[in-house]
Amino acid sequence: MELLTSPFEVSFVFRALIAGALAAILCGCIGTWVVLRGLAFFGDAMSHGMLPGVAIAALLGGNLILGAALSALVMAAGITWVARESKLSQDVSIGLLFVGMLAVGVVIVSHSQSFAVDLTGFLxxxxxxxxxxxxxxxxxxxxxxxxxxxxLHRPFLALAFDERKATTLRLRPQWAHVGMLAITALATVASFQIVGTLLVFGLLIGPPATAYLLFSRIGAIMAASAAIGTLATYVGLLISWYAETSAGATIAVLTVLTFFAVLIAKRSLMGYDRTAK
Incomplete structure (x- = not known):
């Protein structure tokens, strides 16, 4: 038991556990809608699109989270505007903003070698x-x-499964979509310091996708996702403590491995049931 608890007697490790659990709850709730709505690419693009804001904040000596939030706001607004004005698919507008924002961030970072350490922490x-x-x-x-x-449960649910029905029910799917983008940006900005922009995707997609394999009700998926993310945080911190690996990366890897483990187990059980019948 001491092996399972002693690392968390250290204050910064315990804070990391609390932070990871909060991020898991946040990403579990919002990530459920991301998975159901098919916004995984947006979540990935958002996690990279925050780089310009963070780079500018670091250059000016400002708050990195504030810079990330402003960058995320610009990107979400830009995606919505391009999709509406150009009539192109949302994937195209996400891709354009993704490349543009990431490129601007890299240009700013490459201009100053002093960003190297900050960029490593950001990623x-x-x-x-x-x-x-x-x-x-x-x-x-x-x-x-x-x-x-x-x-926003009702409009989000209608939007995730049938956008035309959401319009019929006067649930304003356009505004519901904007709201969904906004809370996805919130989860990304709030969590990037916990696992980094390249790894926030793990908590936002991995646990909800795993929970989706196990449950069909939205509430159950959210609760299971939060529990899976929290467990991955706990186990990941333990592994990183004893194996001396990157804590954020270890947590993210565990969320992905959990998904594949559950998927393989589910497929095996289904195959066993068919054989038994």
Missing amino acids: FGDVLGVRRQDLLFLAVATGLGVLASVL
């Missing part, structure tokens, strides 16, 4: 460097994300 996360104020910010973001998921 791969620094879960063990979470501060008390980070926990407060993440707790507020988690509360807002959960509240939005509850209040």
Whole structure:
């Protein structure tokens, strides 16, 4: 038992566990809608599109999370505007903004070699460097994300399964879509410091996708996703402590491995049932 608890007696590891659990709850609720709506590419693009804001904030000596939030806001607004004005598919508008924002970020970063360390933390996360104020910010973001998921449950549900029916029911699917993009951006911005922009995708997609294999009700998927993400955070921190690996990357890898383990187990059980019959 001491092997399972002793690392968390260290204050920064314990803070990392709390932060990871909050991020798992936030990403579990919002990631459920991302998976059901098919917005995985948007989540990936958003996690990279925050780079310009973070780079500019670092250059000016400002708050990195604020810079990421402003960059995410610009990207979400840009995607919505391009899709509406050009009549092109949403994937095209996401791809254009994804490439543009990432390229601008790389240009800014390449201009100053002093960004090298900050960029590494931005890409791969620094879960063990979470501060008390980070926990407060993440707790507020988690509360807002959960509240939005509850209040907008009906329009989100209609939008995820039948956009035309959502229009018939006067649920304003366009505004529901914008709201879904906004809370996805919220989850990405709030969690990027926990697992990094390249790895936030793990908590946002991995646990909800795994829960979707096991449950059919939205509430159950969200709850299971939060539990899976929290467990991955706990186990990932344990592994990284003893194996001396990157904590954020280890957590993200575990979320993906859990999905494939559940998928293979489910397929095996289905095959066994068919054989038994």
